[in-house]
Amino acid sequence: MQLITQKNIKLQNMMKVFQEIYRQGSVSRQVLSAKTDISLMTVGKIVDQLLRYDLAYEEKEDTSKVGRKGNVVSLAPDHRTIVLLDLERHNFKLGILQMDLKIKGELYQHTYDHQKSYEDNLRNAVTHFLHNWLNDSLDGVIGVGVCVPGPYYEKGDRVLDSRIPELSTAKLKQTLSPLFPGQILYIDEDVKCSVRFDGGLALQADNIFYAIIGEGVGSAIFYDGRVLGSAYSYAGEIGQMYTKSGKMIEEAVGIGGLRRLFTEPDGSVPSFQEVAQRYKNDPRLIAYIEQAIPELALLFANVTWLLDPEIIIVETHYTKLDPLFIDKLREAFEALLLPRRGDFMPKILPSTEDIRTACYKGAGLAIIERFLDDMD
DSSP: OOOOOHHHHHHHHHHHHHHHHHHHSEEOHHHHHHHHTOOHHHHHHHHHHHHHTTSEEEEEOOTTSSSOOOEEEEEOTTTSEEEEEEOSSSSOEEEEEETTSOEEEEEEEOOOOTTSOHHHHHHHHHHHHHHHHHTTOOTTEEEEEEEESSOEETTTTEESSOSSHHHHHOOHHHHHGGGSTTOEEEEEEHHHHHHHHIIIIISOOSSEEEEEESSSEEEEEEETTEEOOOSSSOTTOGGGSBOTTSOBHHHHHSHHHHHHTTOOTTSOOOOHHHHHHHSTTOHHHHHHHHHHHHHHHHHHHHHHHHHOOSEEEEEETHHHHOTTHHHHHHHHHHHHHHHHHTTOOOEEEEOSSOHHHHHHHHHHHHHHHHHHHTOO
16 A cells, blocks of 8 residues: 655656646646646646756747747657567567657567577667667666566566566566666566556546457556556456356457467468458357457456446457447446446446557656656
């Protein structure tokens, strides 16, 4: 439980102001005060700090307008930056995130060398990236965000149950810290990074359940304005829960199960893109998606009684196969819960961004929050 202190309140106010500038693009101090419900004096002090640390800049309003001209505040995109590592695949990616939470330029994709350890691949990729993208300098960098495909257990410095075996044994913090001396290092599961963005910034809701139905099935819990942690970082691992048939959720509704339906005679399994192109109208595909809907509806009904979220966000490629997938899921969910909950129903919504983009922005927000917390 986080104690309420003057420092915590100050940080919350700073994040509110930063996030409102992000949402508005350009905004006056007066409007910031009104939107955040923070006094104009406090907003002024926060803006002055953002200016001093090159996170924002201030300029006169549009001079074509009649009347007195005030100043408007905007985020300074690339005076300060964040290094991103996306470890979703063996051939992981690195990039630079600006303060407006946009990727600067293109992502660099590392070609994984299976003759070397995961740690050596990381070292080689980061060294190459720093030399070619940042000229071997971390000037202006405020931190490093790392998105991983599985729960990250910080005490043991390892990713749990990753689909990449080598990643499950790699010591990420131990490997990366010497490469980024003095930098804030944030490592977390991609779905937890995503709910940080969707909950805290895009939807501005305090209690959200975020589910991704992809190759695997995972989720994260945004509770009382924070990403919910747990003893061993497994909170939200709905893919490991069981259906009525005795299958794990991941086996029953995951895209991996769908792909395996179309295994070739030589044992190869087509990609999701190949399945979508070649089998979109195949009865097996249609039946798989149709059986997934009641399973997910029941799962989300149980989640609702357990966590009581305002919003359930669903990120899935199934919408590419059936544009009405979310609507059908919502209908099945409401059929289970409406008779008992009436008006007190969470909304089921599609994600505001694809999970990779939301993940990058969420990791960026976490770094920015820690950077603001360290400000004098």
